[in-house]
Amino acid sequence: MHDDRVSSRDRGGKGVDDQQNPHRLERYQPIWRGVQPTTDGLGRESLILMSDRLCETVHKPQEWRTMNVIVCVKQIPDPANPGALDASSNTLKREGKLILDESDSYGVEMALQLVDAAGGGEVSLVSMAPNSETAGLRTALAMGAAKAVLVSDPALQGSDALTTAKILAAAIQRLGGADLIIAATESSDGYTGTVPEQIAEVLGLPSVTFAKKVSIEGGVLKADRQTEEGYDEVTCPLPALISVTAGVVEPRYPSFKGIMAAKSKPVDEVTAADLGVTPVGWAGAGQQISNVAQAEARAAGEVIEDDGETFGKIVTFLEGLKVI
Amino acid sequence: MGISNIWVFAQVANGAPTSGSLELVTKARTLGGSVSVWVAGDGAVVAGALGEYGASKVFAVDYGQNLAGVSVASAMKATIDGGESPDLIMFPQSYEGRDVMARLSVKLGRTVLTNSVDIEAVGDSVAATTPIFGGNTLVTTTFTGGAPYLAAFRPKSFNPEASGGAAATVQAVSVPDLGATGTAKIIAVHVEETTGPKLDEANVVVSGGRGLGESTNYAMIETLAKLLKGAPGASRAIVDAGWVPYSYQVGQTGKVVKPSVYIACGISGATQHMVGMKGSKNIIAINKDKEAPIFGIADLGIVGDVHKVLPKLIEALQGR
Numbered sequence: 001m002h003d004d005r006v007s008s009r010d011r012g013g014k015g016v017d018d019q020q021n022p023h024r025l026e027r028y029q030p031i032w033r034g035v036q037p038t039t040d041g042l043g044r045e046s047l048i049l050m051s052d053r054l055c056e057t058v059h060k061p062q063e064w065r066t067m068n069v070i071v072c073v074k075q076i077p078d079p080a081n082p083g084a085l086d087a088s089s090n091t092l093k094r095e096g097k098l099i100l101d102e103s104d105s106y107g108v109e110m111a112l113q114l115v116d117a118a119g120g121g122e123v124s125l126v127s128m129a130p131n132s133e134t135a136g137l138r139t140a141l142a143m144g145a146a147k148a149v150l151v152s153d154p155a156l157q158g159s160d161a162l163t164t165a166k167i168l169a170a171a172i173q174r175l176g177g178a179d180l181i182i183a184a185t186e187s188s189d190g191y192t193g194t195v196p197e198q199i200a201e202v203l204g205l206p207s208v209t210f211a212k213k214v215s216i217e218g219g220v221l222k223a224d225r226q227t228e229e230g231y232d233e234v235t236c237p238l239p240a241l242i243s244v245t246a247g248v249v250e251p252r253y254p255s256f257k258g259i260m261a262a263k264s265k266p267v268d269e270v271t272a273a274d275l276g277v278t279p280v281g282w283a284g285a286g287q288q289i290s291n292v293a294q295a296e297a298r299a300a301g302e303v304i305e306d307d308g309e310t311f312g313k314i315v316t317f318l319e320g321l322k323v324i
Numbered sequence: 325m326g327i328s329n330i331w332v333f334a335q336v337a338n339g340a341p342t343s344g345s346l347e348l349v350t351k352a353r354t355l356g357g358s359v360s361v362w363v364a365g366d367g368a369v370v371a372g373a374l375g376e377y378g379a380s381k382v383f384a385v386d387y388g389q390n391l392a393g394v395s396v397a398s399a400m401k402a403t404i405d406g407g408e409s410p411d412l413i414m415f416p417q418s419y420e421g422r423d424v425m426a427r428l429s430v431k432l433g434r435t436v437l438t439n440s441v442d443i444e445a446v447g448d449s450v451a452a453t454t455p456i457f458g459g460n461t462l463v464t465t466t467f468t469g470g471a472p473y474l475a476a477f478r479p480k481s482f483n484p485e486a487s488g489g490a491a492a493t494v495q496a497v498s499v500p501d502l503g504a505t506g507t508a509k510i511i512a513v514h515v516e517e518t519t520g521p522k523l524d525e526a527n528v529v530v531s532g533g534r535g536l537g538e539s540t541n542y543a544m545i546e547t548l549a550k551l552l553k554g555a556p557g558a559s560r561a562i563v564d565a566g567w568v569p570y571s572y573q574v575g576q577t578g579k580v581v582k583p584s585v586y587i588a589c590g591i592s593g594a595t596q597h598m599v600g601m602k603g604s605k606n607i608i609a610i611n612k613d614k615e616a617p618i619f620g621i622a623d624l625g626i627v628g629d630v631h632k633v634l635p636k637l638i639e640a641l642q643g644r
Contacts, residue, residue, distance in 0.1 A: 162435050246577070285435060300622060
């Protein structure tokens with residue numbers, strides 16, 4: 001990508017000062033502004049959206065021929081293995097092999113289906129992982145994603161959710177943004193659950209979290225959003241960010257062909273400095289671990305093998321508690 | 325100085341603050357200083373109830389069809405810019421709570437601590453405690469940097485306790501221009517009708533997992549739950565498989581339950597499930613695999629086939 005294309009704006013050389021900017025009001029009108037069309041290797045046109053630092057977003061015209069989606073994915077220690085804390089830093093140990101977080105397989109699948117339904121476009125991935133890990137990315141690439149940006153940097157160790165969101169937002173901007181950003185509602189190892197919404201705020205995008213059931217028509221997203229009492233039907237113009245619940249779609253298994261193709265799909269590896277995000281790691285976290293302790297373990301009670309009559313034991317147990 | 329001004333983001337259901345919200349107001353009150361509560365919509369309706377639990381002020385935000393996250397976060401930011409200075413802002417670990425906190429953290433440039441089960445003032449800062457690894461390890465994290473500190477709490481971390489106080493004063497807060505971030509709109513609200521007690525309030529919960537084999541067998545769970553006047557629940561595995569809706573899910577990414585009795589049928593006890601139910605007073609587990617982790621926390625564990633045990637149990641209860 002050429003830097004001058006990425007940064008060009010339809011401002012005729014004027015500065016960003018809001019008070020003096022005669023184009024100020026145009027921000028909220030659905031006109032085409034400051035966006036460059038481009039063609040990819042197959043001659044298909046796609047439209048690269050640029051977001052100003054925090055607040056400005058460009059509205060797109062209603063007619064869409066392609067749909068570009070970026071999925072934020074996390075590569076995590078295999079949940080089948082018990083988790084452990086690194087004694088010196090009290091952070092989760094991430095030295096072994098990292099795999100694609102199962103929560104993210106739903107996001108990748110949803111992205112592939114939406115691009116398919118739009119009739120063209122591509123799915124790109126962004127991920128932040130230590131040790132230049134790409135195993136999880138290759139899984140998502142094997143499912144059908146086209147390329148990835150991996151942010152890997154020892155300086156990121158100890159980063160909090162907000163820093164992670166800034167990093168992923170910067171990686172998204174490095175790819176030129178997209179019509180839709182997809183993430184899981186929370187990761188399976190950290191489960192902070194705020195990063196997707198934080199990314200949306202950094203990028204100045206509207207968002208729908210806990211989306212189960214998503215469709216896109218004429219540049220507008222429609223989603224069912226999980227609530228305490230049931231669900232809300234929400235509409236949202238693109239570009240937008242959504243976080244999806246597990247089970248929102250059935251993720252495909254990568255085919256052998258997909259696995260082979262994934263080996264040569266581009267993974268652009270960058271550091272925090274490359275993205276211009278600072279401070280990061282512990283210095284930027286705004287928090288520090290002050291104590292780690294073992295919780296009181298819950299003791300197990302009686303465990304008996306069923307001989308056909310153990311249902312009676314359950315009845316007696318419930319009677320004792322006056323439940324029945 | 326210390327912690328003297330606390331905000332609580334509360335949720336209202338059926339014209340009253342939710343039990344989860346009152347838990348947070350109670351805790352905020354014990355940290356000392358003044359407690360102000362943020363609610364959506366009409367503040368007057370809940371000012372009395374919130375006052376009884378120690379709140380002195382209610383900030384009421386009306387955001388119509390917009391989503392809570394951007395709306396409340398923007399209103400909070402504008403209020404802080406306008407001169408209010410909370411030391412700590414407490415959120416429930418709910419759909420809305422997480423979104424408001426996330427947006428606000430970016431607007432303020434502040435870190436967040438989620439999944440907390442306790443919090444205490446430490447000088448001018450606060451330290452929050454989070455259980456990890458299925459609750460076996462407790463990590464205490466202190467905020468560095470300046471106020472306001474943003475923390476979200478798991479349900480049932482505290483006991484709600486009224487202290488008796490006058491009704492809180494109500495201040496209406498308008499939502500600033502949200503620009504593009506405010507373009508998502510709610511066009512319809514669907515409330516899932518449930519008969520019987522709500523899952524996270526039921527005295528008895530009967531849960532089913534993959535060990536049930538197929539979705540038709542879940543009917544046994546529903547029947548047993550009804551017989552015991554309880555609520556049916558589910559592990560993530562069968563929710564992902566589509567046997568039951570997400571609202572049935574118990575666990576890290578589902579509901580946290582603390583019933584008198586939790587009966588786990590065909591559930592192995594994956595960490596993320598146990599996190600949602602290990603606070604139950606009494607746990608009964610039925611599973612074919614004697615190595616299943618659920619037996620490590622069950623008060624009564626039956627190593628057996630649910631397809632054999634459950635029908636007999638149901639028959640015995642129906643006969644009473």
